[in-house]
Amino acid sequence: MSERATQPAPDSERNEPDEPTERPPVTSGAEAAVRALENAGVEAMFGVQGGAIMPVYDALYHSDIRHVMMAHEQGAAHAANAYGAVRGEPGVCLATSGPGATNLVTGIADADMDSDAMLALTGQVPADMVGSDAFQETDTTGVTAPITKHNYFAGDADTVGDTVGEAFELARAGRPGPTLVDLPKNATLGETAREPGPARLPETYAPQLEADDDAVALAARAIERADKPLLLFGGGVIKADATETAREFAIDNGIPVVETMPAIGAMPDDHELCMEWAGMHGTGYANMAITHTDLLIAVGCRFDDRLTGGVDTFAPEAEVVHVDIDPAEISKNVHADYPLVGDAGRVLDQLDEELERPPDAREWREQCRTWKEEYPMDYVTPDDEPLKPQFVVEALDEATSDRAIVTTGVGQHQMWAAQYWTFRHPRTWISSHGLGTMGFGLPAAIGARFAAEDDQEVVCIDGDGSFLMTMQELSVAVRENLDITVAVLNNEYIGMVRQWQDAFFEGRRMAADYGWCPEFDKLAEAFGARGWSVDEYDQVAPAIEGALAHDGPSVIDFHIDPAENVYPMVPSGGANGKFALSEEQL
CATH class of the missing domain: 3.40.50.1220 (TPP-binding domain)
Known part of the structure; x- marks a missing residue:
């Protein structure tokens, strides 16, 4: 994010509260694209800079839209997804061409499976170079066609603003979903004086709102x-x-x-x-x-x-x-x-x-x-067994308000969070459902933090496997001093895989053991966050209290029982009424 976006303007440059802001005229396609986002009320977006998207970033330099520079484009997509899910409006992410665009793909597919409104903007080589295998060229519209509600290849500087506005509106209309606009450099660098009009849906899109x-x-x-x-x-x-x-x-x-x-x-x-x-x-x-x-x-x-x-x-x-x-x-x-x-x-x-x-x-x-x-949702905590994850989830729930936002990765920890946290409000449970994306939790917590009210806690309940996939986004949380708490339910396994291997593959634990996990509390400290390591029940409450009190990102490494499984469980393709409460019943 540019210094211009983070530092307050001098008094001489500030408008009085009742003074209308006069915006400079649009002079390029990139400025038209940003103006369309401003007209749509976009306040924040998440991305990674790069060559083909650079004209759009240059236009953002003078915009009031807050840009959050993520560590990886997948993180940008997940953060935008979560931001939109908490706000109830499309989140926006952007990336450069080639690997930048393909790194967004997992996050776009995730939003598509869960019908989450999101707009992705991707840079592209100039239109006359498309098909020449130019540096960092990828057929982004072709790659993302199956996982977007609709995507666009921006034609020229005069129309790019209206295209971006339409894509934003389409993402949230009817059944929500992700849209994408691929922006060739000739369209973003091209000169234009055309202001984007009001964002409109395509004439062919008219979802039925009332039933017969x-x-x-x-x-x-x-x-x-x-x-x-x-x-x-x-x-x-x-x-x-x-x-x-x-x-x-x-x-x-x-x-x-x-x-x-x-x-x-x-x-x-x-x-x-x-x-x-x-x-x-x-x-x-x-x-x-x-x-x-x-x-x-x-x-x-x-x-x-x-x-x-x-x-x-x-x-x-x-x-x-x-x-x-x-x-x-x-x-x-x-x-x-x-x-x-x-x-x-x-x-x-x-x-x-x-x-x-x-x-x-x-x-x-x-x-x-x-x-x-x-069939109560209960569990036991024997003195001779390691820390139970259900206890940790309930302790986190008890220590936070009813409006706290919970994000998760995917796996056993996700199920325990859903089972043992008491949710009372919509848009407080942010997770990956249809695609089941490990690594979703931390970047989602970042997006949720930007979207949440100031007094809402944001807690990421993650697994060791999921956390390892996107932990680089801790650098963003530290840089932005985001008040988020990450609770890693660390069993040193890809836990759900291990549970299935024990139940359905005669205990052959192939490629499920994460026994070489780093010490996540020390890793957090290396990033500049606060870290705690917890092994015993009497350490849980003090660690949670300290993490929640810390004004900034914190990570608690909970070493939980590696043998604990998620139940009830309906075997894949089984009957709901024949759920198992233990492995013996599967």
Whole structure:
């Protein structure tokens, strides 16, 4: 980030609060691209400098947009993704051509799988050199076509601003997702006086926001007559800003709620109607509810395999109401008896207006409460065994506020965080779901920190394997003095791989042992952060207290029980209702 962006302007250069800011005219394609971002209200972006993207960086020199220089382009994409997820708007990342653009690919694919709004800007060699195998040339639009909602090759300086604005709008419209604009240097260096117009969607893009009235009526009748109705909130509930509407619908109609992992926080975990999240490592009571419901009302959910297990055994007794803004998701994996295409909040409002009475689900609610008692999320802490990760997660949760933001990598630590942290608010659980990207946690914490309110804690719960993949981003956290706490649940394994090898590969632990891990507390100190190392239960609380009190980045290396596994567990392709509580039950 340039000195100009980090230092306050002299008094003589500051505008009075009520004085309108007069912006200089656009003179180049790069300035038009930046102006389009300014017009869209972009406040921060994440990237890595390089030759082909340099004209855009030069235009950013005079912009109020804050640029965060990341250590690696993958980190830039994950940070932008998390920033957007916390803010509820597209995050923006940028990189140069060739390896810069390809290093963004994992983060773009991650955003695509999770339907997260994000805009990527990539530099490119001049258009007349494309196809010549020029230095750092890659067919970026070709590479990213399968993993973007849409991508663009900017044509010339006069149109580049409008292209960037359209890409930003498209990323957040309808079903969100990543978009990309490839910026050849002739377009960014080219002269233009054309100011970008208001950002507009393509004329061909018009998502359906309200469901067909007749379809709503049929679904409402099904809800009224259901004996065992169950709401399934997917990530689309949060992305549509429909959390309050969804909660009110559940409470007003007395319908228990199960969440998918991306929807964690849509319903408060401690609400009496909340069964928490379902699927491979979801709660036993959530999976029992799905198995025995007679009407599943899925909202903003794509029914991925980690949720459903075997599709043939998923919700076997239920008719299905499926609300989704993307018609391609309807009956793609699970047949919808009552398809409702539209925005999650609007369709729930339609259903609420159409319902003449709530379903009589008193006995069903009592059954759901019974399952909570029968399959509690508990664990033991024997004195003769190492530190349990569940204890660490609960201690972190207890030490932070209800609004704390949790980011994670992918693996066992991710599951323990989702299982044992009590989430009460949307946009406080930031993780990689569909792509399952190890290394997501730390750069996501950086993006979340820039997006969060000042009084919100940001905690990254990571695994040793995930942390090793992107730990270079600690340099960014130290440089920017970001108040984030990284809790490494260190079992010196790729833990989920080790668990599967023990369960399904007769204990052959091939390439899963991370016994050569560095001392993460000392590594943190080398970066300029604070570090703690924890082995015993009585060390947990003081380390957490010290890390949270430290005004800056901190890392706690928790040496946890390497033999601990994640349960409940539904074997891949299995039936949700036949979850295992131990390896012997698999």
